[in-house]
Amino acid sequence: MQKMQIAVNSAPAMADFEFPEYYSFPPFFTLQPVSATRQKQLALWRDLILKYHTTQKQNTLVLHECKLWKNEEIGRELVRENIRVICDDFVENGNGEWEDEGKTRLRILWKKPEELAGDLLAWATRSGFIGQVCTLYELSSGEDSEGASFQGADEELIRRALAILEDRGQVAIFKGDTSEEDGVKFF
Structure with missing residues (x-):
């Protein structure tokens, strides 16, 4: 190489x-x-x-x-x-x-939204975030997401992946004061 x-x-x-x-x-x-x-x-x-x-x-x-x-x-x-x-x-x-x-x-698109949706759910399960709320900022830039495939991904891509999970009933998205403060709860 x-x-x-x-x-x-x-x-x-x-x-x-x-x-x-x-x-x-x-x-x-x-x-x-x-x-x-x-x-x-x-x-x-x-x-x-x-x-x-x-x-x-x-x-x-x-x-x-x-x-x-x-x-x-x-x-x-x-x-x-x-x-x-x-x-x-x-x-x-x-x-x-x-x-x-x-x-x-x-x-x-580092990953296709469908693939990223799976990564987000797997991360939430592995990291103990099922039943917990975290912000969009925490997903893209937080310490808990360090090393995850979505760390540093643009906000739009993460939102698309979360929308897929929301349609499946696997997350709920909450509006915050700013887009970075928007929250998501994993089920």
Whole structure:
């Protein structure tokens, strides 16, 4: 595995991210013409984008600022059209959403809301929060959620997952004075 430190979206340097071996394979940066090969390649791009952004705790990908598109060590870079294909595929597979009409900013859904709903319920069970109330802030940034898959996730994604649980009768959501103070009780 290749270790390198890069910053995305003009953020300060983050912790080392271990890039998969295929990131150093020059053909990875050119969309492949054979459909089956291209589908595997797009799946690898989805996985890379998700792992990178969740590891770096980043919820947004700005297309023209994303450092993933270029590997200077091997002198390869995606062309703009291929970036759009990769990002459109990312959205079509439910891993992200366009934040603007011009499709320049992509919200990263670290997990699909259905998956996150399961993670939230499993965490509540494991952590003794069944029958307890906690705030949205505590879920995304609290000490009790440290290391959980949803720690640091954007508020909108957590709300979607909680709405799924509420529809199933597994949580009740309470309105607080601010959005961070909104509460949730797990059943």
